[in-house]
Amino acid sequence: MNYIKLTFLSACLITLVNCKETKKNADKAADTMETEMENMAEPEEMQEDKTLALSVTSKSDSNVKGEVTFKEENGEVMMKAEFSGLTEGDHAIHLHETADCSAHDGKSAGGHWNPTDKPHGKWGDEAGYHKGDIGNFVADADGNATVEFATEEWCIECDDDSKNIVGRAVIVHKGKDDFTSQPSGAAGARVACTPITK
Ligand SMILES: [Cu+2]
Numbered sequence: 122m123n124y125i126k127l128t129f130l131s132a133c134l135i136t137l138v139n140c141k142e143t144k145k146n147a148d149k150a151a152d153t154m155e156t157e158m159e160n161m162a163e164p165e166e167m168q169e170d171k172t173l174a175l176s177v178t179s180k181s182d183s184n185v186k187g188e189v190t191f192k193e194e195n196g197e198v199m200m201k202a203e204f205s206g207l208t209e210g211d212h213a214i215h216l217h218e219t220a221d222c223s224a225h226d227g228k229s230a231g232g233h234w235n236p237t238d239k240p241h242g243k244w245g246d247e248a249g250y251h252k253g254d255i256g257n258f259v260a261d262a263d264g265n266a267t268v269e270f271a272t273e274e275w276c277i278e279c280d281d282d283s284k285n286i287v288g289r290a291v292i293v294h295k296g297k298d299d300f301t302s303q304p305s306g307a308a309g310a311r312v313a314c315t316p317i318t319k
């Protein structure tokens with residue numbers, strides 16, 4: 122008796138699974154495009170250690186908030202930053218030499234990151250520039266700004282100290298970089314900071 126019951130139950134179960142399988146196959150066909158796209162995304166996901174997502178801390182009594190992401194791909198590092206709480210107008214953004222944002226005024230991050238011992242300047246200038254001299258950006262009337270920057274002169278955790286941005290800090294200034302004043306462009310107080318760490 123028990124054996125018969127069990128057999129019947131098994132038959133039901135198999136039917137159920139079969140039904141499920143058929144439905145699964147139909148779904149699979151419909152989702153072919155999606156599956157293909159997922160497969161294509163896989164190699165990129167394997168490089169996840171080459172992406173840094175950082176949140177800035179407000180400094181010097183500012184209300185600045187924001188996120189900065191760095192992503193290395195094919196020998197290029199792309200930075201994307203989004204800030205809020207800024208004063209309207211121009212602001213300088215640099216990489217400073219030390220991943221330490223502990224000081225109230227952000228001075229613990231040190232001077233501009235300058236591994237190649239060049240004068241301060243505008244990025245790409247023949248007269249020289251620091252590897253941290255990203256430049257200026259504009260905040261809108263609401264105090265929001267998006268900054269995008271990409272360069273092959275940086276890397277994320279490579280062996281070349283003149284390129285590795287890990288261990289540095291991102292600093293946003295109250296004012297504008299004049300690209301000439303030494304050693305840091307006279308951009309004023311440091312209003313946001315984040316250490317670049319893994
Ligand atoms: Cu700076």
Ligand SMILES: [Zn+2]
Pocket residue numbers: 215233240241242250251253254304305306
């Ligand atoms: Zn500089």
